[in-house]
Amino acid sequence: MSEVKLRAALKDGKCEVKALMTHPMETGRRKDKDGNLVPAHYIQTVELLHNGNLMMEAEWGGAISTNPFFSIALNNVAVGDTIEVRWVDNKGEKSSGTVKVK
Amino acid sequence: MKLQQQRRTFLKGTLAGGAVMAAAGLGLMPSRLALAAWPEAAFHATSLDDALTKVFGSSTLEASDKVVLKAPSIAENGAVVPITVNAEQLQNVESISIFSEKNPTPFVARFNLKPGCVADVSTRVKMGESGDVIAVVKADGKLYSARTNVKVTVGGCGG
Structure with a gap:
């Protein structure tokens, strides 16, 4: 699994965090071209950390789009701080990404 | 005999513990993240x-x-x-x-x-x-x- 692509930039006193993940996000309802159901495979839990502190924890179902994106903003962030996003899917696969705030 | 039994139990315990630690180290154990109540x-x-x-x-x-x-x-x-x-x-x-x-x-x-x-x-x-x-x-x-x-x-x- 590839890394989470992350951007964190200060704007108007807030830190805007944008995260893009690479994941098929299969709902388990889609059929392939031979008519077989494609097994469910989607990210279930996403965490956002600021300097190691948990700031946001999300629970997702299969209805989040393929190659998921989310954005959120944080207060009290300074240049050089560390922002991390990590996820775990329904098969226990996981990935993460880290970025320094610019 | 009794002593041997104890040693056996002790070994079993240690080995099982070691396996758990090895699994955790290899990332086979679910992390805190995966254990969160989805x-x-x-x-x-x-x-x-x-x-x-x-x-x-x-x-x-x-x-x-x-x-x-x-x-x-x-x-x-x-x-x-x-x-x-x-x-x-x-x-x-x-x-x-x-x-x-x-x-x-x-x-x-x-x-x-x-x-x-x-x-x-x-x-x-x-x-x-x-x-x-x-x-x-x-x-x-x-x-x-x-x-x-x-x-x-x-x-x-x-x-």
Whole structure:
């Protein structure tokens, strides 16, 4: 699994965090071209950390789009701080990404 | 004999412990992240009312203009519908949840926010067909909601 692509930039006193993940996000309802159901495979839990502190924890179902994106903003962030996003899917696969705030 | 028995038990214990540690080291053990209580029943609920009840314990929603839900009125591709929920006008926002009424399973996602987060979340969701998108914000233990209709011209659930 590839890394989470992350951007964190200060704007108007807030830190805007944008995260893009690479994941098929299969709902388990889609059929392939031979008519077989494609097994469910989607990210279930996403965490956002600021300097190691948990700031946001999300629970997702299969209805989040393929190659998921989310954005959120944080207060009290300074240049050089560390922002991390990590996820775990329904098969226990996981990935993460880290970025320094610019 | 007795001593040997004890030694055997001791060895068994140590070996089992070692295996657990090795598994944890190799990343075979579920992390704290995976152990978090993912609300399976809510995600499998097949009606909006049932999903709301499983997430919040009630399906009664109070509309509030303090929840600003942004979604396209027409989505050309149901597989990628951009949604933004802003609840900055509310104090102590605990979570932001998104539902798609007509999806086979309407509960899409919940973002649990800690103090320090700005209550402004964007993501992209799949919509099987035209219908309402509902945002529910929990703030100070109370629920606030907003809904908007999205017309989907190409469904997002494949098949």
